[in-house]
Amino acid sequence: MPLSSIKDYLHESQLFLGRVIVSGMLVILLLGILIGRLFYLQVENHDHFTTLSQDNRVKLEPLPPTRGLIFDWRGSILAQNLPAYSLEIIPEKVGDPDAVIRQLSQIIDIDEDDISRFRRLRKQYRRFDSIPIRVRLKDEEVARIAVNRHRFPGVDVKATLLRDYPQAMQTAHLLGYVGRINERELQLIDTSNYSGTSFIGKNGVEKSYESLLHGKVGLQQVEVNAKGRVLRVLESHPPQPGRNLHLFLDMALQSTALEALGEYNGAVAAIDIRTGGVLTLVSKPGFDPNLFVEGISAKAYEALEKSLDNPLFNRAIRGQYPPGSTVKPFIGLAGLEYDVVGYHQEIYCPGYYQLPGKEHKYRDWKKRGHGQVGMERAVVESCDVYYYGLARTLGIDRLHEFLSGFGFGQPTKVDLDGELAGLMPSRHWKQRKKREPWYPGETLIVGIGQGYFLATPLQLASATATLANKGRHIRPRVVAGIERADGSLQESPMIVDELHQFDPEHWNQIIDAMALVVEGSRGTARSIRSNDYRIAGKTGTAQVFSVKQDEEYDEETITKRKRDHALFIAFAPVENPRIAIAVVVENGGHGGSVAAPIAKKVMDRYLLSKGAGAISDAG
Amino acid sequence: MRAKPHLSFHESQPAQAGGLLAWLHIDLPLLSSLLLLAGIGLVILYSAGDREMVLLQKQLLRLGFGFMAMLALARTHPDNIRRWSPWLYGAGILMLCAVILFGELGKGAQRWLDLGLIRFQPSEMFKLILPMVIAWFLAEHRLPPTPSRMIAAGLLTLIPVLLIAKQPDLGTALLVGTGGAFALFLAGISWRLISATSLGMAALGPVAWYFMHEYQRQRVLTFLTPESDPLGAGYHIIQSKIAIGSGGISGKGWLNGTQSHLEFLPERHTDFIFAVISEEFGLVGILALLCLYLFIILRGLYIATQAQDTFGRILAGSLSLVFFVYLFVNAGMVTGLLPVVGIPLPLISYGGTSLVTILASFGMLMSIHTHKKLLPT
Numbered sequence: 001m002p003l004s005s006i007k008d009y010l011h012e013s014q015l016f017l018g019r020v021i022v023s024g025m026l027v028i029l030l031l032g033i034l035i036g037r038l039f040y041l042q043v044e045n046h047d048h049f050t051t052l053s054q055d056n057r058v059k060l061e062p063l064p065p066t067r068g069l070i071f072d073w074r075g076s077i078l079a080q081n082l083p084a085y086s087l088e089i090i091p092e093k094v095g096d097p098d099a100v101i102r103q104l105s106q107i108i109d110i111d112e113d114d115i116s117r118f119r120r121l122r123k124q125y126r127r128f129d130s131i132p133i134r135v136r137l138k139d140e141e142v143a144r145i146a147v148n149r150h151r152f153p154g155v156d157v158k159a160t161l162l163r164d165y166p167q168a169m170q171t172a173h174l175l176g177y178v179g180r181i182n183e184r185e186l187q188l189i190d191t192s193n194y195s196g197t198s199f200i201g202k203n204g205v206e207k208s209y210e211s212l213l214h215g216k217v218g219l220q221q222v223e224v225n226a227k228g229r230v231l232r233v234l235e236s237h238p239p240q241p242g243r244n245l246h247l248f249l250d251m252a253l254q255s256t257a258l259e260a261l262g263e264y265n266g267a268v269a270a271i272d273i274r275t276g277g278v279l280t281l282v283s284k285p286g287f288d289p290n291l292f293v294e295g296i297s298a299k300a301y302e303a304l305e306k307s308l309d310n311p312l313f314n315r316a317i318r319g320q321y322p323p324g325s326t327v328k329p330f331i332g333l334a335g336l337e338y339d340v341v342g343y344h345q346e347i348y349c350p351g352y353y354q355l356p357g358k359e360h361k362y363r364d365w366k367k368r369g370h371g372q373v374g375m376e377r378a379v380v381e382s383c384d385v386y387y388y389g390l391a392r393t394l395g396i397d398r399l400h401e402f403l404s405g406f407g408f409g410q411p412t413k414v415d416l417d418g419e420l421a422g423l424m425p426s427r428h429w430k431q432r433k434k435r436e437p438w439y440p441g442e443t444l445i446v447g448i449g450q451g452y453f454l455a456t457p458l459q460l461a462s463a464t465a466t467l468a469n470k471g472r473h474i475r476p477r478v479v480a481g482i483e484r485a486d487g488s489l490q491e492s493p494m495i496v497d498e499l500h501q502f503d504p505e506h507w508n509q510i511i512d513a514m515a516l517v518v519e520g521s522r523g524t525a526r527s528i529r530s531n532d533y534r535i536a537g538k539t540g541t542a543q544v545f546s547v548k549q550d551e552e553y554d555e556e557t558i559t560k561r562k563r564d565h566a567l568f569i570a571f572a573p574v575e576n577p578r579i580a581i582a583v584v585v586e587n588g589g590h591g592g593s594v595a596a597p598i599a600k601k602v603m604d605r606y607l608l609s610k611g612a613g614a615i616s617d618a619g
Numbered sequence: 620m621r622a623k624p625h626l627s628f629h630e631s632q633p634a635q636a637g638g639l640l641a642w643l644h645i646d647l648p649l650l651s652s653l654l655l656l657a658g659i660g661l662v663i664l665y666s667a668g669d670r671e672m673v674l675l676q677k678q679l680l681r682l683g684f685g686f687m688a689m690l691a692l693a694r695t696h697p698d699n700i701r702r703w704s705p706w707l708y709g710a711g712i713l714m715l716c717a718v719i720l721f722g723e724l725g726k727g728a729q730r731w732l733d734l735g736l737i738r739f740q741p742s743e744m745f746k747l748i749l750p751m752v753i754a755w756f757l758a759e760h761r762l763p764p765t766p767s768r769m770i771a772a773g774l775l776t777l778i779p780v781l782l783i784a785k786q787p788d789l790g791t792a793l794l795v796g797t798g799g800a801f802a803l804f805l806a807g808i809s810w811r812l813i814s815a816t817s818l819g820m821a822a823l824g825p826v827a828w829y830f831m832h833e834y835q836r837q838r839v840l841t842f843l844t845p846e847s848d849p850l851g852a853g854y855h856i857i858q859s860k861i862a863i864g865s866g867g868i869s870g871k872g873w874l875n876g877t878q879s880h881l882e883f884l885p886e887r888h889t890d891f892i893f894a895v896i897s898e899e900f901g902l903v904g905i906l907a908l909l910c911l912y913l914f915i916i917l918r919g920l921y922i923a924t925q926a927q928d929t930f931g932r933i934l935a936g937s938l939s940l941v942f943f944v945y946l947f948v949n950a951g952m953v954t955g956l957l958p959v960v961g962i963p964l965p966l967i968s969y970g971g972t973s974l975v976t977i978l979a980s981f982g983m984l985m986s987i988h989t990h991k992k993l994l995p996t
């Protein structure tokens with residue numbers, strides 16, 4: 001070995017020795033601090049802690065608040081808490097949970113789903129937390145466990161309150177549901193306030209009003225004996241129960257709408273024009289939210305998830321459909337307001353439209369054409385050629401500006417979680433998303449509510465309400481009021497945006513045209529004409545271009561799923577508008593024959609049945 | 620397997636006194652103190668686990684497995700350990716990525732990699748792999764390392780630490796990170812760099828506070844004033860302080876701790892077992908236990924100074940210091956000096972794969988100490 005490397009070696013081991021000595025001293029120093037701390041706790045404060053430990057017959061127990069109830073407009077109950085017995089295991093106290101579960105299953109039924117749920121929860125909870133193995137025990141099962149209880153330390157029957165949705169399917173999407181708090185939610189909540197609470201709102205009203213519905217946790221100090229059993233309650237700070245919510249929702253309308261949809265899938269949204277209150281919000285098909293409360297079985301969940309009908313999908317606020325011809329009244333109004341067309345000014349419709357110098361023919365739904373049409377006939381008979389021309393004259397920039405004013409392309413900000421914004425295309429959007437310039441042909445199809453243009457059913461209903469209100473845009477809201485502790489109602493605030501002042505004459509012209517859609521002899525929705533009140537409406541048909549790629553090819557379903565969506569928007573009564581409604585019937589075909597009658601049934605129910613009208617007048 | 624590249628000193632003289640120990644490559648002081656510690660642990664576990672024999676059996680099984688891993692590694696030549704280091708590191712990183720990938724799919728914190736029959740926690744392995752790879756990397760060249768090599772070693776540390784923190788498993792990330800940091804420290808990075816880094820970390824505190832979520836701030840506040848959250852995280856600390864303080868100088872006696880047996884103290888046989896010892900055996904008992912720990916740590920550091928090559932020195936030194944960090948972070952947490960992070964009391968807390976990795980790390984220490992070349996004189 002050369003001398004220099006030996007020197008290096010010596011240098012290195014000296015350096016290392018130095019570092020080790022420093023580390024050793026650090027170790028001793030830190031241990032010294034630790035011992036100092038122990039001395040402080042065990043010698044200096046020994047008396048203090050001894051007293052505490054003797055007083056530590058006193059345990060703090062959380063008192064979880066009961067969750068607020070949810071009522072519909074008439075006061076019938078939509079979400080409640082029902083007492084239920086569950087069998088719970090504290091893993092820390094039982095040596096081998098699997099063995100205990102095996103023994104328990106000889107006394108009561110415990111199936112695969114129960115066990116897999118228990119395993120899943122066990123990973124999320126701490127060892128000393130109580131975890132349910134069976135829920136909703138029958139009385140007989142409770143008795144059988146009581147008899148055998150001495151055999152199972154660490155296993156207990158707990159009386160809990162389980163959330164229950166009596167209207168099940170009908171309100172599933174609107175209310176959402178509660179479920180066990182998961183790890184991600186645990187990161188976001190105040191864990192003290194949730195000690196003793198195992199459920200949290202996962203969706204819909206249950207989620208967006210979580211903090212109000214949950215309430216504030218209470219505390220009680222209890223004295224325990226040497227075995228830890230509670231002897232008496234020393235001090236108690238009662239919990240603040242969750243607040244009850246009253247919705248604008250009218251169950252009578254909700255079930256009417258759901259029934260009227262019949263075998264179709266789709267969505268219905270109805271809004272009280274004077275308050276913005278959501279009277280009906282239906283998404284079909286639904287699902288049973290009660291299944292989710294105690295954890296749905298993997299099999300049942302997979303069935304829901306994989307269903308082609310997509311029952312878990314809330315079409316009313318997340319379904320984005322091409323609005324089709326239902327946008328024509330709005331675009332007509334834009335034409336009048338920007339003064340690019342007169343109400344009585346006519347054009348000739350040959351059944352197609354061509355851009356100058358281009359071969360492509362943009363077709364009208366009526367092959368032979370409508371002949372000479374003014375704005376009124378263009379709305380009543382839904383002439384496409386008229387709107388191709390109008391849209392082109394207006395241009396995409398003005399269309400985007402005007403329609404955005406009615407809430408297209410932006411969330412309605414309804415008090416529900418997970419709402420989607422739809423899409424009101426613009427030059428800017430196309431450049432950003434598609435990295436392409438805007439083409440004139442794309443403006444034309446925006447004019448008939450196709451192309452990139454997408455809207456949710458709730459957006460359509462809200463825009464219709466704004467039209468009926470002649471520019472007074474009230475933000476839609478689901479919750480009408482929140483009950484105070486004394487039972488009085490704290491009304492939820494009404495938020496109003498005024499559109500720019502439009503010429504009153506223009507509003508009246510467009511509304512007249514919409515009334516003729518129903519009342520005119522050639523109106524596309526003449527079949528729903530009512531003798532009791534006047535309806536203003538507009539039909540629409542949205543093309544379904546292609547099936548999604550992840551769906552399996554199946555001759556029968558595919559032809560059904562390729563059929564157009566039927567749409568209808570309306571408000572009534574025309575003179576004193578009270579209800580605005582939007583109906584989307586998936587693969588329903590034509591708006592006038594399929595979607596309009598559904599809207600009619602809901603409006604009939606609201607305006608004609610005795611109780612409903614009177615109550616909502618009071619609001 | 621290839622033949623061993625070096626004949627060790629001991630193997631060439633198998634007939635010497637203590638032939639069996641030499642053949643096993645056991646360091647007697649370490650082995651006996653570890654066995655003593657494990658034995659004490661079982662006695663305490665019997666009390667903390669409410670005399671539950673099932674817990675003891677399972678713990679014994681884990682200890683048996685751990686000691687076997689220790690024996691196997693003690694007989695492995697350090698040169699082989701060094702040669703495996705980079706490969707183990709690479710494989711470990713791949714497995715961490717796999718855990719994160721499958722964890723994302725499983726939508727939750729996932730630390731385990733399910734390899735069919737066995738479930739495997741790659742982050743745990745890094746408590747061994749990281750000191751190994753840093754030692755391997757730095758031993759390639761003369762010490763102290765050049766700045767660029769220091770940066771590279773820092774990166775080698777940072778990658779697995781970030782991957783583990785993302786799981787999220789902050790406790791393990793902390794231990795793995797300190798393992799790498801100790802290796803660098805022992806390799807002789809300059810004091811100026813050390814003080815600059817620690818100053819930088821201190822300055823980052825307020826900045827981090829600014830970027831924290833509300834709930835994260837809440838946790839920091841809870842640590843500072845546990846009384847403000849008696850139902851939440853504060854509960855553990857309040858109860859464990861009462862347990863320790865009421866133990867006094869001589870303790871309440873084995874099986875007589877009221878805090879633990881009346882179930883006021885949560886996680887009493889896992890992370891908070893230190894409080895049970897303090898309650899039942901008092902300051903005297905806990906000091907005796909700390910002496911035993913100190914002996915093991917100092918023996919480890921002594922082995923490091925006696926090691927013949929850079930790899931052995933750095934590896935032995937940093938493994939011993941990581942063992943100390945285990946002890947200090949756990950005891951600090953239970954006594955309320957440090958925030959609550961889920962780190963067990965080494966060799967005493969029930970469960971945890973950490974038991975096996977700790978014993979395996981002592982196997983490496985023994986291997987370093989007992990495989991020595993005859994130096995040219």
